[in-house]
Amino acid sequence: MKLKTDKKTIFVILLFIAGLSLLLYPLVANQWNTYRQSKLLNSYDAQVAQMERSGEIDYKEQWSKADAYNQSLKPSILPDSFAVAEATEDNKEYFSCLNLTKDGMMGSVEIPKIDIKIPVFHTTEDEVLEKAAGHLQGSSxxxxxxxxxxxxxxHRGLPSASLFTDLDKLAEGDHFLLHILDETLCYQVDLITVAKPDETGALSVEEGEDLATLLTCTPYGINSHRLLVRGHRVDYVESAMEDVPKSLFGVSPHTSYLLWVITGLAVTGIVIGGLYVRERRAPAAAAVEQTTPVTKVFTLEHREYMEYADNETYTGYREYADNENDNGYREYTDNDVYDGYKEYTDNDTYAGYREYTDNDTWEDCREYNDRE
Structure with missing residues (x-):
């Protein structure tokens, strides 16, 4: 019986560990990716600061070069940002702009409402979008x-990183920031639309306007369309951005990793606690009158007894009722819970007498309860 109990305990422990691992994976993976993004941003800032001190950066030249590139762009149909990128003859000029550290990082995008700040790299190739945001080549x-x-x-909905998962929580009037070179560009959301991958008209330049669009897949988990959150340029007021409230548990159920872990642990604790209480109450429950249908009835030496065999609850349970020798005698044999447990009920000689023999838990224990 002890061996069976140990196996059951090991199984419960392994099941708990497996469940806990599944619950913790999104939280741990997202925290790791957040740490990696923060490290990238800090490394970028440190390299740029060092280049500034050594006089290697001419910001005026960098801005002029990027402006010239934007002026050279011809109106064209922009590609789907999640399609496979193709090499073009303009790549060399493109990568020479906003590439101070020569690793493709342009700067970062920050969205205070959903509490994210992630690096922005050149292009939207898979390698980029697996870890950060990408600039759609062909746009300004x-x-x-x-x-x-x-x-x-x-991306949205990656198990290892939140990225733009909560982008749909933005509303008109919200702000997002682009940290580029030595400036912070602030945009106020004025249009939110959903389009098919090949419908890129909403991404075109508008005369006299300074626009920026954040783009991700939608609906969540299906990704058949594109969510476009557009903003127009406004003055950047740092204090206003700092007043945006932050949520401890995330903005949506998709990124409420800590809340899911706490809920999972609570449910697991309740289940384990229930099993423990059930195990402790099991001996007392044996005294309750058995109502499960009898599986076999035997008559042996004028002693009629009922045997419950191959039964999940009463395997190996024998009940001797209304017979001369063992009136009201219940015997549990070959039973995981009550192995070797004998209970005498409604018996003139042994009323209320319980005898535990050859039992791992109550071996050689005799209990006299309500005995005349």
Whole structure:
């Protein structure tokens, strides 16, 4: 019986560990990716600061170069940001802009309402979108200016990173920031639309406007369409951005990793507690009158007894009732819970007498209860 109990305990422990691992994976993976993104941003800032001190950066030249590139862009049909990127003859010029550290990182995008700040790299290739946001090549570089429209894209619903998962929580009037070179560009959301992957008209430049669009897949988990959150350029007020409330448990159920873990642990604790209480109450429950249908009835030496065999609850349970020798005698044999447990009820000689023999838990224990 002890061996069976140990196996059951090990199984419950392994099941608990497996469930806990599934609950913790999104939280741990997202925290790791957040740490990696923060490390990338810190490394970028440190490299740029070092280049500034050594006089390697001419910001005026960098801005002028990016503006010139934007002016050279010809109106064209933009590609789907999540399609496989194709090499073009403009790649060399494109990668020479906003690439101070020569690793493709342009800067970062920050969305205070959903509490994210992630790096922005050149292109929307798979390698980029697995870890950060990407600039949609063919759209304006994110340096602002009249007659520009930059598009920043990121995945939604990755198990290892939140990225733009909560982008649908933005509403008109909310703000997002682009940290580029030595400036912070602020945009106020003025249009939220859903389009098919090949419907890119909403990403075109509008004369006299300074626009930026955040783009991701939708609906969540299906990804058949594209969610476009567009904003127009406004003055950046740092204090206003700091007043946006932050949520401890995430903005939506998709990113409420900590809440899911706490809920899962609570449910697991309740289940384990229930099993423990059930195990402790099991001996007392044996005294309750048995109502399960009898599986076999035997008559042996004038002693009629009922045997419950191959029964989940009463396997190996024998009850001797109304016979001369063992009136009201219940015997549990070969039973995981009550192995070797004998209970005498409604018996003139042994009323209320319980005898535990050859039992791992109550071996050689005799209990006299309500005995005349």
């Amino acid at each position: 570089l994110p340096v602002g200016g009249e007659g520009t429209h930059t598009v920043i894209s990121a």
